Amino acid sequence: MLNNFFYIDNSIGLKKTYQDFIFDVNSVTQLNSFIKSDDYYAFFCQLVAAMISDSDIALINEAYTSQEVDGLVSNIIFSNRKNITINVDFFSLHDLIVESKCKVGIFTSGTTGTPKLVKHSMNSLLRAVKKSTSHENDIWGFAYSPTHFAGLQVFLQALLNYNTIIRLFGLNTSEIHVNIEKCNITHISSTPTLFKMLVGGQETHPKVKRITTGGEKSDITLMPAILKKFPNAKVLNIYASTEAGSLFITNGSAFIVPTKIMSEITIIENELLIHESLLAESDSFILQNGWYHTGDLVEIVKENPLTFTFISRKNEMINVGGYKVNPHEVEKIIATIDGVRDVIVYGKENSVTGNIICCDIVSVNNFILNKKDIKFFLKDKLQNYKIPIIYNFVENISKTKTGKKERLVQ
Amino acid sequence: MDKLKTIINNILEEAGKSQIDELNASQHLQNDIGFDSLELAELTVNIEAEFGVDIFLDGIVTTIGEILNKIDA
Secondary structure, eight states, X not given: OTTSEEEEETTTTEEEEHHHHHHXXXXXXXEOSXXXXXXXXHHHHXXXXXXXXXXXXXXXXXXXXXXXXXXXXXXXXXXXXXXXXXXXXXXXXXXXXXXXOOXXXXXXXXXXXXXXEEEEEHHHHHTTOOOSGGGTTOEEEEOSXXXXXXXXXXXXXXXXXXXXXXXXXXXXXXHHHHHHHHTTOOEEXXXXXXXXXXXXXXXXXTTOOEEEXXXXXXOGGGHHHHHHHSTTOEEXXXXXXXXXXXXEEESSSEEEOOGGGGXXXXXXTTEEEEEGGGSOBOSOOOEETTEEEEXXXXXXXXXXXXXXXXXXXXXXXXXXXXXXXXXXHHHHHHTTSTTEEEEEEEEEEETTTEEXXXXXXXXXTTOOOOHHHHHXXXXXXXXXXXXXXXXXXXXXXXXXXXXXXXXXXX | OHHHHHHHHHHHXXXXXXOOSOOOTTOBTTTTSOOOHHHHHHHHHHHXXXXXXXXXXXXXXXXXXXXXXXXXX
8 A cells, every 4th residue: 555646636747656745744844824825745744844844834825925925924824844754654644644743724804804813713614524444445546735624624535534535626628638547537626617617528537436516606606516426426415614624515405414423503584503612723713602703604404303404605705616716915916006096896797607806996087907918917917817807997986875895796 | 519618718728738729529627628627616606607507506517518508508
């Protein structure tokens, strides 16, 4: 099993066995308080070294600009290095991770303002991970960023079962199809938006046994297309949040609240509430009598067991293909462009990505602004999913009686 | 077909990608034209603005031919 592959990235010809991985984890002698890297193998080595050495670690998405990282590092996490000594072998790897006291910090956009750090204990990260002999031959298509909660779930599920992880994240759809077949992938977890990219064409992938979707509202019209493309797969949709981790699963659109967390979930005025006992650690949670308001609007389908379907987001965060966009953040940056007097950013429903970002811009008198120049300006300041697709140049932006911009989701 | 080609090339140009000289029905939106999911989202918006049809509303569209069928339907 030592010679089993741990990680394969065919786009760069990288293949690492578990033996390689153990050696490289043991070779980590220094850790920062955070990891930011688009080299996923190096990322995993550092992450596991942090877990084994009980070192708290924050994960920063590789797409963050240097400016954004500086903000995170100075305001939220400290940049310090520590020396560590790791001595793990293949057989002790599992237990050392499961028993780790490490807290892994992930950033969430929250409801407004700058990203907030949410720290998950190993208990929280491992809640939905299943270790058993029935999983020992699983081969995982890794289609999330490892800084995303869902990405961590897939990573830990694969690692603790000593499975192989095949990088799919960041590849184009042709490459993904080739990798699924070439590497005999059996399990793929990703967003509905990615699966919409994959389901076209005639080829099928009969070896795939499990498809898991999450990160966005599930699209029921996508299911027949997924089943046609992956005819032997069981398809599940997972509700997970950065704040609480994985909570519910469904094979349709209705989520059933598991018995063991029944008393820690409630629905009030159609909003899903989670008890603080299920939450990760954070300075930013606002609780009301011990309950966290998720901002997810749901409809109760059945009372016992509590079963619900997801309707929409309540707050202003816009979900674009599984990525949450804070409109205020985008407005702040557009407002710095010469000639912009006022701007409002909002979402509009879209059949491909769930939502797209739109903006209305009021220009300074006689200043001519155009979409192309604005998009070019935003390119190195924002991740691509945050950059508006629709630009309306308007005379004014309507405000409510209290002077707040009217941000209507269309 | 010309209007569709213009819409497609505008998106490609803004994305800094190579534009398409000719469209044909068999071209694949991702593999041949080179669209990612955000660009496909923009494509649906622009096609709907021009032709009044949301091409992804009833299911996945993967080729130029499938788009033309929906626009002409």
